[in-house]
Amino acid sequence: MKVKIGELSERTGASVRSLRYYERQGLLAPMRQDNGYREYSILALDQVQTIRFYLDLGFSTEQISGFLNCVLKNKEAFCEEVLPIYEQKLKEIDEQITLLNQIRGNLKDRITSIQLERNQVQEEKI
Incomplete structure (x- = not known):
């Protein structure tokens, strides 16, 4: 067909x-x-x-x-070409996760810093 x-x-x-x-x-x-x-x-x-x-x-x-x-x-298990490509993709994903976790940590730090500054300014106004 x-x-x-x-x-x-x-x-x-x-x-x-x-x-x-x-x-x-x-x-x-x-x-x-x-x-x-x-x-x-x-x-x-x-x-x-x-x-x-x-x-x-x-x-x-x-x-x-x-x-x-x-x-x-x-x-899939019988294709030797697949395993190294899978391993490389997993490595790339792990690197992306590490980078995203770093970015996430930086953003959380910035948010905390901004919130602390706002609280200090509000306390000074009182």
Whole structure:
């Protein structure tokens, strides 16, 4: 069974624009009809859902392209390409969490400082 880009979009929730982007990134490879229309195999449904899953996890299309074929053919656990990418992503997330915690701490300190200053000014007025 073959599907056109509009139907693939509708069935996967990915916009037509996203599907064309996935194609440009080498993540999807539609066949072309004589009139130039894209035509996808039914397997593209699973492929697009897998792409969207990894995008939702925060991976780039470049990272996904490094392991997508393996994941689609095998289980994730059997794809050696996946583990180092996961480890790198986890490291990036941990670094972001550390930075966000520092920013959070700085903001809390500023809030406390501002509140103390306001209280002192109000006490001086009394």
